[in-house]
Amino acid sequence: AQSVTQLDSQVPVFEEAPVELRCNYSSSVSVYLFWYVQYPNQGLQLLLKYLSGSTLVKGINGFEAEFNKSQTSFHLRKPSVHISDTAEYFCAVSRIQGAQKLVFGQGTRLTINP
């Protein structure tokens, strides 16, 4: 089975500061990796995904994530955040082979302070 751990439940940062949201996963098989974002009062939207190839993945709104297989991590980064980035961010994994359901982490609430 797969599991996802998001180490920080809340991350407050100042506007224009860099941010990193941490995600570690556990799986005995190869996986695909995802970050979803949930803005207030909305459903989840796909931010970016890693399927194969370059370990640095770029997504929407200036976010990027790096897949590190040896550390089983997929941390999300943005060099300079904006007030509009205030949201909850979810890391998720799915198996590449066999039953392929998304397993989500608990989420990290990113709060941007002016």
Place this chain on the structure above:
Amino acid sequence: ETGVTQTPRHLVMGMTNKKSLKCEQHLGHNAMYWYKQSAKKPLELMFVYNFKEQTENNSVPSRFSPECPNSSHLFLHLHTLQPEDSALYLCASSQDELGATNEKLFFGSGTQLSVL
């Protein structure tokens, strides 16, 4: 707007009530999902339907009863719920059941359910 619409947005019900949540997708997708989002817990997959057939029931109590009359509509019928069932219920769809194509999920805005 993701193309997945959920109604109602908010619902308050007593433990003896019967209510239904509705989800409609206008994306031509074949797979639909119900997720439960509780505070401080990971999103929990409840049910999966692919081409109107239920392909997954994630050990959900029988007080939650899904219905998928066609590929565009998904319902969640609720009866004799408990206060711990209060949560945000999210509907999602994808082109096909998540698999080799690894289609992304399109989520609705959810129904915030409060059970008194």
